[in-house]
Amino acid sequence: MSGPLRLPGASGASTGQPGTEGPHGLELIGTTPAHRPRHAQAGVERDWLHQPPQPVSRPGRMRRVPGWLAGLGLMSPSLILVGVFVYGFIGWNVRVSFTSWEGLTPVYDFVGLDNYSALWNDARWRTDARNIVIFTTVFVVGALALGFVMALLLEKGARGEAFYRGVFLFPMAISFIATAIVWRWLLDNGGGADTAGLNKLFGDLGLGFLRSDWHKSESSWAIAAVALPAGWALSGYVMALFLAGMRAIPNTFRESARIDGASEWQVLWYVMRPALRPVTFSAVLILIHISLKTFDLIYALDQGNLKIDTPSLYMWFTTFDGGFYDRGATIATVLLIGVVLIIGPYIRYWLRSERR
Amino acid sequence: MTVRGTAGIPAPARNSIPRPVHQPAPTPPGAALRSKRTAGWVTALRYAGLWLLVGFFLMPVYVLLVTAFKDPSDVTVTGIFSLPSSLSLDNFTDVWPKLSTSFRNSLSLSIPASLISSLLGCANGFVLAKVRFRYANVVFPLILFGIFVPYQAIVIPLAQTMTDLGLRGGADQTGGLAGLTLIHIIYGLPITTLIFRNYFVGLPDSLMESARLDGAGVMQTFLDVAVPLARPAFAVSIIWQFTASWNDFMFGAMMTTRESWPITVALNNVAGGQSIPFGQAMAGALLASLPTLAIYLLLGRFFLRGVLAGTLRDA
Numbered sequence: 014m015s016g017p018l019r020l021p022g023a024s025g026a027s028t029g030q031p032g033t034e035g036p037h038g039l040e041l042i043g044t045t046p047a048h049r050p051r052h053a054q055a056g057v058e059r060d061w062l063h064q065p066p067q068p069v070s071r072p073g074r075m076r077r078v079p080g081w082l083a084g085l086g087l088m089s090p091s092l093i094l095v096g097v098f099v100y101g102f103i104g105w106n107v108r109v110s111f112t113s114w115e116g117l118t119p120v121y122d123f124v125g126l127d128n129y130s131a132l133w134n135d136a137r138w139r140t141d142a143r144n145i146v147i148f149t150t151v152f153v154v155g156a157l158a159l160g161f162v163m164a165l166l167l168e169k170g171a172r173g174e175a176f177y178r179g180v181f182l183f184p185m186a187i188s189f190i191a192t193a194i195v196w197r198w199l200l201d202n203g204g205g206a207d208t209a210g211l212n213k214l215f216g217d218l219g220l221g222f223l224r225s226d227w228h229k230s231e232s233s234w235a236i237a238a239v240a241l242p243a244g245w246a247l248s249g250y251v252m253a254l255f256l257a258g259m260r261a262i263p264n265t266f267r268e269s270a271r272i273d274g275a276s277e278w279q280v281l282w283y284v285m286r287p288a289l290r291p292v293t294f295s296a297v298l299i300l301i302h303i304s305l306k307t308f309d310l311i312y313a314l315d316q317g318n319l320k321i322d323t324p325s326l327y328m329w330f331t332t333f334d335g336g337f338y339d340r341g342a343t344i345a346t347v348l349l350i351g352v353v354l355i356i357g358p359y360i361r362y363w364l365r366s367e368r369r
Numbered sequence: 370m371t372v373r374g375t376a377g378i379p380a381p382a383r384n385s386i387p388r389p390v391h392q393p394a395p396t397p398p399g400a401a402l403r404s405k406r407t408a409g410w411v412t413a414l415r416y417a418g419l420w421l422l423v424g425f426f427l428m429p430v431y432v433l434l435v436t437a438f439k440d441p442s443d444v445t446v447t448g449i450f451s452l453p454s455s456l457s458l459d460n461f462t463d464v465w466p467k468l469s470t471s472f473r474n475s476l477s478l479s480i481p482a483s484l485i486s487s488l489l490g491c492a493n494g495f496v497l498a499k500v501r502f503r504y505a506n507v508v509f510p511l512i513l514f515g516i517f518v519p520y521q522a523i524v525i526p527l528a529q530t531m532t533d534l535g536l537r538g539g540a541d542q543t544g545g546l547a548g549l550t551l552i553h554i555i556y557g558l559p560i561t562t563l564i565f566r567n568y569f570v571g572l573p574d575s576l577m578e579s580a581r582l583d584g585a586g587v588m589q590t591f592l593d594v595a596v597p598l599a600r601p602a603f604a605v606s607i608i609w610q611f612t613a614s615w616n617d618f619m620f621g622a623m624m625t626t627r628e629s630w631p632i633t634v635a636l637n638n639v640a641g642g643q644s645i646p647f648g649q650a651m652a653g654a655l656l657a658s659l660p661t662l663a664i665y666l667l668l669g670r671f672f673l674r675g676v677l678a679g680t681l682r683d684a
Binding site for chain 1: 415416418419422423425426427428429432433446447449450489490492493495496497500501502503508509510511512513514515517518519520521522523524525526527528529530555556558559562586587588591612615616618619623632633636637640641647650651653654655657658661662664665666669672673676677680681
């Protein structure tokens with residue numbers, strides 16, 4: 014059970030028919046129990062809305078291709094394409110990470126873990142690893158906090174809610190390239206008479222102490238400035254997640270807490286917070302994985318600025334500009350491992366909670 | 370998932386973020402006076418907060434608009450927040466010739482990519498939700514993971530394969546656009562499959578069952594029953610895929626040559642440097658965003674559902 018959201022009898026109706034579960038116990042996804050035959054043989058795939066013995070025997074039944082085979086046929090183009098282009102290529106990339114392929118002609122020798130140990134000792138990689146940790150932390154915490162506040166402000170229903178929601182979400186419709194092109198001017202670090210962008214705005218508003226060199230700063234925290242356009246682009250999405258989560262909390266929960274004399278803060282802390290834990294969990298994992306993959310935003314914001322270099326950018330430049338396919342594949346593999354560690358449990362969690 | 374598994378929310382209401390349910394709270398006696406006074410303050414603070422946030426989200430839009438519509442001689446970086454002294458379209462007419470070809474390129478790849486990817490996704494979703502086969506429960510999570518794969522992890526083999534097939538860059542007569550379209554179709558499959566699968570799971574089996582009892586096979590049921598029923602899912606899927614293909618940068622940069630650049634690559638090359646006039650950069654960013662922005666404004670509801678589906682959430 015994941016928190017108090019699951020009311021008794023609310024879901025879970027789809028399980029519990031003994032003996033109908035297949036050997037994997039997974040076959041229940043999406044089948045409506047009312048239509049599931051009680052005597053379906055275990056181990057037989059759920060054939061085309063499998064109702065084994067039809068009361069009326071139809072003359073055409075014998076000639077037809079079995080439903081599951083037709084289904085497999087319908088899916089086979091996609092299965093082959095995804096199999097090759099996702100999993101085949103992942104394997105191929107891992108293979109490249111064990112070679113010394115440098116230059117345009119592929120080389121498929123075997124150098125063991127040499128590329129990985131070289132990466133470990135690579136100064137640029139180390140900077141990138143630190144950068145991505147800083148960026149992920151600032152971006153995830155920032156977007157989460159901003160998205161939560163936006164959802165909280167909208168949750169009780171503001172007049173013109175659709176407008177606010179539309180404004181908070183529209184950056185998601187825009188490419189990271191366009192976003193970066195606007196923000197690179199807003200994050201201008203000119204000083205004196207050349208002060209522009211946010212710094213000028215801060216100055217005009219009497220908030221001059223906030224001025225910063227942003228991503229052009231010499232500090233190793235320069236990359237934290239990228240969290241600003243990234244948060245601008247994606248916190249609306251976090252808001253949408255939280256808003257849906259908050260609205261799914263039955264009103265009676267909050268009302269009964271209030272009747273019991275709880276203050277609004279207590280309601281937030283003791284009712285909303287635990288109920289929103291699954292949403293928060295999703296949002297954090299999704300944001301971390303987005304942050305690991307962030308590429309075009311930084312690329313277009315300030316291409317070649319090593320202060321805001323990350324593994325995904327390093328991979329790109331070392332492979333396609335430098336021709337170091339071995340190193341590029343190694344970085345890509347490490348990146349993939351990171352994403353698998355984040356997303357693998359998430360998919361498991363999603364499938365399991367969906368089944369309930 | 371929280372939304373899905375919660376009581377009290379009828380299925381149709383899940384199609385968008387549910388609206389608040391206003392129920393007058395039985396207030397404890399004595400608290401009425403206090404709560405009425407504080408409620409006014411709280412509401413005022415809420416709206417103040419909302420408008421502050423609106424300011425934050427629209428500030429870049431403001432900068433973009435005032436700069437793009439300024440006369441080029443009027444554009445200065447330090448005057449980034451000042452209103453134009455006169456309206457001018459010169460920035461647009463100056464930058465459009467540098468973007469028009471790539472704008473057409475992006476249209477010619479995003480439209481087929483979103484349609485074909487959605488059609489294949491519809492077939493997959495139908496099979497996964499209503500037909501099923503042995504190991505479907507293994508196949509589905511594997512397809513799902515495709516949504517999240519960092520493209521860096523496949524781009525070297527992809528570039529190599531596309532080169533070997535003669536589909537990459539100048540070797541191809543479309544300058545790599547055909548291959549790029551294919552790439553968008555393939556890497557769109559996981560998300561379109563998920564969108565349709567979730568849609569079909571929500572439909573009662575009886576709809577398909579009656580077709581089956583009428584003697585229709587899987588293929589016929591798919592074409593005659595499932596595809597027409599799935600119109601809302603097509604809207605979500607096509608919109609999402611169109612936006613994703615339009616906004617993609619990495620595959621476009623890898624696959625195409627100057628003449629076949631998609632809009633994002635062209636925009637980055639035209640407006641990304643410091644050498645371009647700042648007014649043209651802003652006008653270019655606006656032009657490049659128009660199609661997806663228009664979709665967002667007209668069909669935002671479907672867009673939101675695509676966004677949430679992309680992260681295994683439904684709202």
